[in-house]
Amino acid sequence: YKTIRLVLGDQLNASHSWFQEKNNDTLYVIAELHQETDYVVHHIQKVVAFFAAMKALSSALNKAGHQVLHLTLDDTKDFQDLPSLLAHLLKKYSATAFEYQLPDEYRLREQLSKYTRQLEIDSCAYETQHFYLSDSELSDYFKQDTKHRMEHFYRKMRSRFNLLMEGSSPQGGQWNYDADNRNKIKADDFDKIPEPLIFENDCDDIIERIKAHKIKTMGMMTNNLYWPINRSQSLALLRFFCQHCLKYFGRFQDAMLDQQEMTVQEKYWSLLHSRLSFSLNSKMISPHHVVKQAIEAYQQSDGEITIAQIEGFVRQIIGWREFIRGIYWLNMPQYSQLNYLNASNKMPSWFWTGKTKMNCLKHAISQSLDYAYAHHIQRLMITGNFCLISGIDPTEVDAWYLGIYIDAIEWVEMPNTRGMSQFADGGIVGSKAYAASGNYVNKMSNYCSNCHYKVNKTLEDNACPLNSLYWHFMDKHQDKFANNPRSRMVYANWNKKTDAQRQQVLDKATSLLIDIENL
Ligand code: FAD
Numbered sequence: 218y219k220t221i222r223l224v225l226g227d228q229l230n231a232s233h234s235w236f237q238e239k240n241n242d243t244l245y246v247i248a249e250l251h252q253e254t255d256y257v258v259h260h261i262q263k264v265v266a267f268f269a270a271m272k273a274l275s276s277a278l279n280k281a282g283h284q285v286l287h288l289t290l291d292d293t294k295d296f297q298d299l300p301s302l303l304a305h306l307l308k309k310y311s312a313t314a315f316e317y318q319l320p321d322e323y324r325l326r327e328q329l330s331k332y333t334r335q336l337e338i339d340s341c342a343y344e345t346q347h348f349y350l351s352d353s354e355l356s357d358y359f360k361q362d363t364k365h366r367m368e369h370f371y372r373k374m375r376s377r378f379n380l381l382m383e384g385s386s387p388q389g390g391q392w393n394y395d396a397d398n399r400n401k402i403k404a405d406d407f408d409k410i411p412e413p414l415i416f417e418n419d420c421d422d423i424i425e426r427i428k429a430h431k432i433k434t435m436g437m438m439t440n441n442l443y444w445p446i447n448r449s450q451s452l453a454l455l456r457f458f459c460q461h462c463l464k465y466f467g468r469f470q471d472a473m474l475d476q477q478e479m480t481v482q483e484k485y486w487s488l489l490h491s492r493l494s495f496s497l498n499s500k501m502i503s504p505h506h507v508v509k510q511a512i513e514a515y516q517q518s519d520g521e522i523t524i525a526q527i528e529g530f531v532r533q534i535i536g537w538r539e540f541i542r543g544i545y546w547l548n549m550p551q552y553s554q555l556n557y558l559n560a561s562n563k564m565p566s567w568f569w570t571g572k573t574k575m576n577c578l579k580h581a582i583s584q585s586l587d588y589a590y591a592h593h594i595q596r597l598m599i600t601g602n603f604c605l606i607s608g609i610d611p612t613e614v615d616a617w618y619l620g621i622y623i624d625a626i627e628w629v630e631m632p633n634t635r636g637m638s639q640f641a642d643g644g645i646v647g648s649k650a651y652a653a654s655g656n657y658v659n660k661m662s663n664y665c666s667n668c669h670y671k672v673n674k675t676l677e678d679n680a681c682p683l684n685s686l687y688w689h690f691m692d693k694h695q696d697k698f699a700n701n702p703r704s705r706m707v708y709a710n711w712n713k714k715t716d717a718q719r720q721q722v723l724d725k726a727t728s729l730l731i732d733i734e735n736l
Contacts, residue, residue, distance in 0.1 A: 218244040218284065218310045223303070223317040225325065226253060226267045227626055229274045230500040231448060233318070233346050239282045244310060247275045248288040252298045254432045256324070258620045260589040261427070261434040266444045266623055268423045270499050273447040290430045299325075300332040307338065314339040319352055321345070321542070321628045323549040347500045349378060349539050352546075359543040366648070368393065370543070371536035380508060380531055381524070393532065394525035410485045411461040413492065416450050417441035435569055435620060436586045443588070444495050444623055451496035455507055458491040459514035464522045465489045466530050486584050490592045491530075494624030497538070504534050538629070544636065544646055545628045553615075555635060557643035558650075558694060560608040565733045568600070568617055573736055575682060576668035577658050578603055589623040594661065596622075601638030602653050606683065606690040607730060611641040649703050652690055655681035676721055682729050682736050689726030692719070 219242040222235060226247075235245075249268055268289075275287035286306075296302040307315060315333065319342050320326040333340040344351050350358060358373070359365060372392055375381060381388045420442045427434065445451045466489050496502045508531055515527040545552065567573045571583035581599040585591045591600070596618070604614045611634070618634045619625045636646030655672040659665040665672040665681070674680035675688075691698065691707060698704040711719065729736065 218242055218312055220244070220314040220316060221246055221303075221306055221310060221312045223315070223329075224274070225318065225320060226271050227321065227499050228318045228345055229270050230345060230347055230503070231274060231277060232503065233343075235318075235343070236278065236281070236283065241284060243284060244312075245275075245278060245283055245285045246288070246306060247271050247285065248293050248299075248302060249290045249426075250293055250296075250299060250302070251290065251430070251432075254290075254427075254430075257616050258433050258435055260436040260586075260621050260623065261424075261438045262436060262442060262444065262589040263620075263623050263625070264427055264432065264434060265420050265423050265438065265442055266446060266495060266589075267499065268427075269418055269420050269442060269446040270501060272423075274501075277447070290426055290432075294430065299328060303332065307336075312338065314341070316341045316343065318343050318345045322626060323545075323553075324627070345500065347503055348542065349374065349504060349535055350543070355543050355546055359547040361547065365540070365544065365547075365645075367536055367540045367646075370540045371532055374535045374539060375531075378535065380535060381512065381528060387528075389524035389528070391528075394528050395532075397525045397529075406465075409465050410488055411457075412485065413487050414454060414457040415443040416445055418444075418446050418450075436589055444492075445501070448501050451493070451502045454491070454493060454496065455502065455510055458493065459511055462489040462491065463511060463514055463526055463530060464518070466491075466526045486588055487590060488592060492590065497534075498624045498626050498629065504538065508534055541629055541632045541646070544632045548632075548642070548645060552635065552642065552645075553612075553631065555642045555645075556611055557641050558608070558639075558697070560605075560639070560641065561610050562608045562730065562733070564604065564609050564613045564617060565736070567734070567736075574669040575603075575736060576670075577662065577664040580664060585621050589621065591622070596633070597638050597651055598653060598657065598661070601634070602651060602657075603683070603686075605639055605650060606652050606686040607733065608690070608693075609639075611635045611639045614639055649701060650694075650698065652687060653683070654687035655683040658683065676725050680725070685722050685726040686729060688719075688722045689730075692723060 220240075222243055222245050224245055224247045226249075249271065254264055272287060275285045279285045288302075293302055296305065303315065306312070315336060315338060317329055317333075317340075320329060329342070333342070344353075358370065372387075375387065375392070376385065418441055424438060445454050493502070493507060497504060497507065511527060511530055515522045515524075565573075568582060569586075571579050571586055573579050573582070577599050581591050581595040584595070585600075601614075615631055615634050619627060619630045622630070632642075632646050636642040638651060640647070640650035655665065655670075659672045668681070669679065670681040671677070671679050672681045672684075675684040688711060691704070691711060695708065699708055714722075
């Protein structure tokens with residue numbers, strides 16, 4: 218072979234221009250690597266899903282007539298890291314050129330750029346051709362020393378790509394229908410939630426291999442993998458979403474449900490969300506295709522899908538997803554060290570078991586362990602909020618999120634976790650800290666009615682821990698938040714209390730933090 222081309226596990230884009238031409242001189246390498254299974258403890262379903270999707274792409278490329286070398290952990294176990302494997306392959310095949318697609322993760326981009334700098338043969342890095350904004354365009358949108366806000370960026374994207382626009386105005390007259398997205402799911406709405414479409418991918422060989430190599434993982438593995446592992450399954454999931462979920466997507470986007478309330482338990486874990494994040498982040502489908510299909514479904518729905526629903530969905534993909542990526546590249550590598558609130562507490566061990574008496578956390582964590590999935594508000598307002606108001610070290614929080622979710626890759630995980638949810642970036646991603654007491658959880662879900670703790674109490678033994686922890690957090694960071702117009706009312710209420718009353722709440726929170734393992 219003259220050229221070796223590397224395809225990383227999250228670069229499974231069969232539509233890449235690389236594959237438009239067949240060339241017997243080019244060998245594609247797709248490899249399971251210990252360095253990727255071991256840099257954090259991943260959910261078992263996540264490792265299985267990536268390996269299965271890599272294998273599926275290898276076979277598809279092979280069938281299409283490309284030369285592919287698919288290497289398993291058995292084949293790569295003796296190589297210390299990716300560069301040592303590449304060095305071996307380039308020599309073995311006497312390759313005269315090495316090509317790769319730009320990694321989306323800083324760690325890998327650095328590793329490959331360092332490796333290719335010292336190579337004596339030609340090397341070249343290509344765009345992944347996946348995102349709306351190419352790598353080279355990012356610096357036009359994300360500039361050093363400028364404050365970036367998602368909403369502003371999102372409007373530019375809508376205009377530039379002419380999505381849901383009428384001339385230069387947004388369709389329906391409004392750019393953003395977020396205010397319509399704050400509904401709780403009531404008993405009457407239960408029949409609107411479809412049972413999730415799941416796949417039954419037999420991955421026994423991969424599971425065996427992961428066990429044989431003693432890869433440390435977390436979470437539960439079912440007999441068959443539920444997640445899509447190829448393009449046709451990803452497209453089926455997209456169709457299912459457009460047909461059954463999109464009409465309610467925006468409306469219930471922020472809602473949460475205690476599955477025990479449902480007649481058939483454990484059926485409705487993803488509510489009306491798309492679960493497309495794994496297909497998107499592994500690049501099995503493109504954001505353009507997802508947005509195009511969703512907009513077509515909206516246009517053909519005769520008004521059943523309203524503008525508020527489709528706008529809410531398009532905003533997540535062309536707005537949040539692309540924005541988060543821009544913020545990541547603008548701020549790495551310093552971003553991974555930011556700890557604006559100096560949080561340093563240890564994450565309680567029940568984050569790996571779900572064994573806590575707090576019903577909201579028990580559900581969000583158990584579901585994450587069972588499915589490698591939680592929807593946005595569970596991530597932000599249940600697990601994220603708890604870590605924020607308990608002052609957990611953001612590096613530990615990052616590691617948990619990076620490991621547990623099927624869609625977690627650092628470029629998208631870190632700005633969401635360290636930034637949006639932990640405010641460790643001091644407001645680079647969002648303008649406020651998403652801190653909440655039990656009251657919010659009660660408003661958005663039905664977790665509280667079945668909980669051991671009482672949401673309307675603060676000091677008693679059975680008081681919801683979120684209440685005193687919230688005030689403890691707000692009090693501790695008064696210097697940082699008092700000037701934020703959104704927090705002014707909160708502090709006005711807090712400061713109305715007597716010193717003794719405030720001290721009681723703070724003492725309660727301190728005792729909870731000491732006993733955090735047993736909450
Ligand atoms: P839907 O609700 O159906 O949304 C559709 C798509 O929009 C998603 O598939 C996703 O691609 C995109 N999207 C929505 N919100 C965001 C966002 N804030 N940032 C980027 N893309 C977004 N998303 C990841 O893909 N990987 C992560 O590791 C990740 N970690 C997160 C950690 C925290 C603390 C929080 C608060 C959010 C995180 N998110 C992450 C964003 C979001 O929660 C997930 O994208 C979403 O829950 C995936 O489920 P879904 O496909 O059903 O999403």
